[in-house]
Amino acid sequence: MGGKYEMTVHPNGRNVTVNKTRPIALTAGATGAFALLFAATPALADTHTATLSVLHAIPETPVDVYANGELLIDDFQPGTLAGPLTLPGGEYDLALYPADAEDASGDPLLQAMDVAVPAGANATVAAHLTEAGEPALTPYVNDTSAVPAGEGRLTVRHVAYAPAVDVRAGGEVIIDGLVNPNEESVTVPAGDVSADVVVAGTDTVAIGPADLTVAEGANTIVYAWGSADAGYAFATQTVQAGASAPSGVPGGSAGLAADEGMPAPLVGLTVAGLAAAAFAGRKYATSRV
């Protein structure tokens, strides 16, 4: 995986961790082979299956999606998400045909051979336009690693026919200089945010603002998609990530409810009783002599 780096920004004094990754590039080619190389995918309960979603983000082009020559999604509309599908791990040939095509016998609009979908992986394949406006299929690995308690992961993927953008939440830039087809993730306190996308380095709003929920213990994935002609929009997908428990439960500061040793008066009573018994025992013994 090319350029991966981490950085930390501090909006409102709260730490936000940013992970920036490039997807395993399959861009321009309308035909070609690509493999999803899954780096350190957390093992899921079932190690034989993979989870796959498909996003249609090519404007104004309904398609039929075929996998290994079989119809997988019929009349797939732009702006919709298919799945999640649970598939046996393995390699799949994916092809997109115009939605009015009779079958998969003609020339596909777009195809990708031998897409490796390893068991245990959680992935989304996006059909979208490149920065130059060409249709493309891009596979993304969905990060399902654990997030801290009370927080959620927000991932933004640039799949629009557009140059670099900045992503803002509540008016503050949280991701800057994102280019097609890259993605970037931030970990933020869970809750509702008002998000928009601006042309990088400017205040020119391209998409939004739109309200969306960053779910706790989940990865909320936002796609910026579309074209200048057809318009730009957000598409979203939520993938469960590992939820974390809080680090503890506080609970008291005064000691009023403490379990303590026996109270002093009872200790005194015990000692007095034993002393009296010892004294009497001695006296009893001597009186017998």
Place this chain on the structure above:
Amino acid sequence: MRTPAVVLVLGLALGIGTPVTWALTQPDEATGTTVEQAIDASSPSAMAPAPSPTAAPSPSGAVPPSPPALDLPPVTTRDAAPTVAAPVAAPVRLSLPARGVDAPLDPVGVSPDGQMELPEDVDRVGWYRFGPVPGDDGSAVLAGHVDDREQGLGALAPLRSTEVGDVVVVTGANGAETRWQVVSRELITKQVLPLDTIFGRDGPPRLVLVTCGGPFIPELRSYRDNVVVVAEPLP
């Protein structure tokens, strides 16, 4: 002389009887099953339904279908436009009639230090809003301060003396009550509290009540232990 004999017997009775009686009147460290057992006993693996013999809908005598090149599951598609999650209906009240506990509930999250947030007011109890609503799958956690240096004893102070079988009532946002029965009460040292179990989001519904207890450590202004009570739904 009979006096020394009487004094001997009375003295021994006092000297032994006092500590024994005191010890017997103290609440046990735990009652019922352990907290981990009480929650784990209902974990998905333990409760997994036996595989149904009719699960494979292969009519007897039918020709088995030719092995498909690809056994694709049905695909559902949905509009991917952004959405805002509907607000969750938070529970509003907790009561343990047998222990005199009756307290309002506040939705709470996580403190900056990473611990569960608790209402400042010791008369109120917090519901962990990132976990399930009481009655939904998983472990719904309700916790409160046992005391405060200025406010005195908290609403959950009597938790230390709950017994197996005690009834717990939680009032939901719409006024509907869910009823629960205590199956476990345990004092657990804070450092070994099974947090992932207590805050687990899977498995059948459980109610977990947490406060502080055990010896007080003045230097830390904190208790050594947590009192953890687990309750199961009553039918």
